[in-house]
Amino acid sequence: MLKRSNAFFGLVSAFALSSALPGLAKADELTLCWAAWDPANALVELSKDFTAKTGTQMKFEFVPWTSYADRFLNELNSHGKLCDLIIGDSQWIGGAAENGHYVKLNDFFDKEGIKMDDFVPATVVGYSEWPKNSPNYWALPAMGDVVGWTYRKDWFERPELQKEFKEKYGWDLAAPKTYDQLKQIAEFFQKREIDGKTVYGASIYTERGSEGITMGVTNVLYDWGFQYDNPKKPYEMEGFVNSADAVEGLEFYKALYDCCTPPGSSNIYMVEAADAFKSGQVAMQMNFAFTWPGLYKDEKVGGDKIGFFPNPAEKEHFAQLGGQGISVVSYSDKQDAALQYIKWFAQPDVQAKWWQLGGYSCLKSVVNAPDFASSQPYAQAFLDSMAMVKDFWAEPSYASLLQAMQKRVHNYVVAGNGTAQEALDGLVKDWTEVFEDDGKI
Amino acid sequence: MSGRTRRLLLWIAARIGKRTGSPDVSYPQSSGDALTISPTSIVDSAAAATARATPTALARRVRGLSDRAIAWVFIAPAIILLLAINIFPLVWAIYLSFTNYRANRPNAVVETVGIRNYARVLTDPDIWQAMQTTAHFVFWTILLQTVIGFMLAYLIDRKFRGHAFWTTIILIPMMLSPAVVGNFWRFLYEPQIGLFAYAVSLVSGIPTSEIRMLGDVSLAPWAIIIVDTWMWTPYVMLICLAGLRSIPDYIYEAAEVDRASAWRQFWSITVPMALPFIMLAVLFRGIENFKMFDMVTLLTGGGPGSITEVASITLKRAAFESWATGRASAFAIILFVAVFGLANIYVKALNKVKQR
Numbered sequence: 001m002l003k004r005s006n007a008f009f010g011l012v013s014a015f016a017l018s019s020a021l022p023g024l025a026k027a028d029e030l031t032l033c034w035a036a037w038d039p040a041n042a043l044v045e046l047s048k049d050f051t052a053k054t055g056t057q058m059k060f061e062f063v064p065w066t067s068y069a070d071r072f073l074n075e076l077n078s079h080g081k082l083c084d085l086i087i088g089d090s091q092w093i094g095g096a097a098e099n100g101h102y103v104k105l106n107d108f109f110d111k112e113g114i115k116m117d118d119f120v121p122a123t124v125v126g127y128s129e130w131p132k133n134s135p136n137y138w139a140l141p142a143m144g145d146v147v148g149w150t151y152r153k154d155w156f157e158r159p160e161l162q163k164e165f166k167e168k169y170g171w172d173l174a175a176p177k178t179y180d181q182l183k184q185i186a187e188f189f190q191k192r193e194i195d196g197k198t199v200y201g202a203s204i205y206t207e208r209g210s211e212g213i214t215m216g217v218t219n220v221l222y223d224w225g226f227q228y229d230n231p232k233k234p235y236e237m238e239g240f241v242n243s244a245d246a247v248e249g250l251e252f253y254k255a256l257y258d259c260c261t262p263p264g265s266s267n268i269y270m271v272e273a274a275d276a277f278k279s280g281q282v283a284m285q286m287n288f289a290f291t292w293p294g295l296y297k298d299e300k301v302g303g304d305k306i307g308f309f310p311n312p313a314e315k316e317h318f319a320q321l322g323g324q325g326i327s328v329v330s331y332s333d334k335q336d337a338a339l340q341y342i343k344w345f346a347q348p349d350v351q352a353k354w355w356q357l358g359g360y361s362c363l364k365s366v367v368n369a370p371d372f373a374s375s376q377p378y379a380q381a382f383l384d385s386m387a388m389v390k391d392f393w394a395e396p397s398y399a400s401l402l403q404a405m406q407k408r409v410h411n412y413v414v415a416g417n418g419t420a421q422e423a424l425d426g427l428v429k430d431w432t433e434v435f436e437d438d439g440k441i
Numbered sequence: 442m443s444g445r446t447r448r449l450l451l452w453i454a455a456r457i458g459k460r461t462g463s464p465d466v467s468y469p470q471s472s473g474d475a476l477t478i479s480p481t482s483i484v485d486s487a488a489a490a491t492a493r494a495t496p497t498a499l500a501r502r503v504r505g506l507s508d509r510a511i512a513w514v515f516i517a518p519a520i521i522l523l524l525a526i527n528i529f530p531l532v533w534a535i536y537l538s539f540t541n542y543r544a545n546r547p548n549a550v551v552e553t554v555g556i557r558n559y560a561r562v563l564t565d566p567d568i569w570q571a572m573q574t575t576a577h578f579v580f581w582t583i584l585l586q587t588v589i590g591f592m593l594a595y596l597i598d599r600k601f602r603g604h605a606f607w608t609t610i611i612l613i614p615m616m617l618s619p620a621v622v623g624n625f626w627r628f629l630y631e632p633q634i635g636l637f638a639y640a641v642s643l644v645s646g647i648p649t650s651e652i653r654m655l656g657d658v659s660l661a662p663w664a665i666i667i668v669d670t671w672m673w674t675p676y677v678m679l680i681c682l683a684g685l686r687s688i689p690d691y692i693y694e695a696a697e698v699d700r701a702s703a704w705r706q707f708w709s710i711t712v713p714m715a716l717p718f719i720m721l722a723v724l725f726r727g728i729e730n731f732k733m734f735d736m737v738t739l740l741t742g743g744g745p746g747s748i749t750e751v752a753s754i755t756l757k758r759a760a761f762e763s764w765a766t767g768r769a770s771a772f773a774i775i776l777f778v779a780v781f782g783l784a785n786i787y788v789k790a791l792n793k794v795k796q797r
Contacts, residue, residue, distance in 0.1 A: 399762045
């Protein structure tokens, strides 16, 4: 008996030894986690200056958008040490703050003289604060982003199309100011023959699996008067989420999907929308502002052929916020070095270069600079958009809330089941259940 | 190397040999089977080699053990791994299913909630919808794959010129990763540039822009069935082929002598004798498709609406997006019991068929 247990101990300790030798932490290397997209490449470029200045090597872990939340929320929940710095999505902030995934930055900001007043207010609320509208900071606004629109300026400027449009609708063909105008333009271009190719009105978000259709439909819902809850009584949603105005807005989104999108638009998000635009299929495209620098550089549809406009108005005027702040992961062994990176990143000249390279800086001194609006053709649309942003729930349970909205909205808009009223009533029911589970109501 | 160690290991080998019974040589030895090595000689030479390689100290230690103990030592690593990787998580999931535990709220108090999770899962209309979607998917994929797979196997079994080449061609879809299949079928189904829509349009005359396989509520469930059938029919074919090849020729010869028609031969010999194999294929495909996830996620993400949201997508969303770990565990246990129960009944039936 004794002999046998000796043998076992030998075996067990051998296993223990082999798993107890992690790579020794090197303080001169930091890993930054983000999504795999154009701005990330710009950040790699920008970070070379940091390495040159401090000697700290930067490693990057970029994951495609569709699995970005899955991958990194798993990492954080399992207290993983992969990321020292993370640029996490704006909706994660509640959960990351309450569960202690991020290091609270207030003391660090005070010590280093980094003032949140220097950043665009909407981005501070959206990317840094939890609870919202309280001075508790968990991230530094890193990448401003917002849903806006691009359009084919070259098509809009054709005299024969302008003439025909004016005759049909009675106003001059130009970037739309309201959603009703947008729909008229989309109808005008739908299935039109341009240069021997059939083109379509607009590409809008309809993706089912992650967050696509929610990020699209909210732009319309906000404009029609949808609110997440009673401004005076938090979490009271009846009559705000499913108000008559909100129902009308949802019906509009479905009408837009039915009348004016290219065939096969049932699962569209950022990449697919950009592809539809690049391939010359659509006259207008809904997409996050981060795609604009890339589209502007595109040889086929960029340059003179592309124009940008902020989300149109209706009864109200809002746009869906995207973008992220940069945070220090509390499970990292190299928090001090990570904080140094944030300190470096917050400097005005670094932020100015960030904008030049294709990132969207949130620093006031960059975006309010006199030559900012003329620095890029999309700068004005970005500025106008950032002034009217609204974000989805950032509660710790945001994922459950998002799932419910994806399901209800997709079921009505794309699958065509039930009515808009039923969809939003169902949404109120689902959201109420989530908040009841959380003990918030 | 001491003679004693050698003797000891020979003794162990002999004991093991005795336990497993005399070597099985009852299988038919075909002529020209020159490579057959006597199993006894393998045991002998292996024992001798092991004996030479065993250090004296270890050999001395092993000597005091009973047969039973030695047997345990040999299977212990496998049992420990099985316990750690399969049994423990199962038991843990059963425990979690009775709690309100959420994996992303490490600081929250974990409370026992009784059978509330189960009640909630079983009364949730969305989950029943997902189960119906899964049932529809499993039923039609199995039906189509079995019928087409068996037909292909029957044809390949004719051993025409180049049948090996065609077998390889048919097997290619099965060798691809489901992620690859999901992604490229998305392009094939694409109404404007997709080959599938183009081909259907060519035959039927319907304009390609109307063929929205993934966006239309009535077509999407069939779109995923088509892809799964395309990918996995070769697998069913392979198993059926093994079944057909296992039927001895002399039975057909006897039937021929009795002047049984080809039709009669097919239904009285081919189908009954290949049936255990067909049933095995159905079992494998059934279990696999019951937990279908990757391909459907890539094709439709569960949409449009929730029309193609199979049970494992619902489960993944509850477990790893909502992080409702307790409720997701209850759902997982219910799915496990369902699959396990059905599979058990099915295996009983399979054994009955085999005994015939």
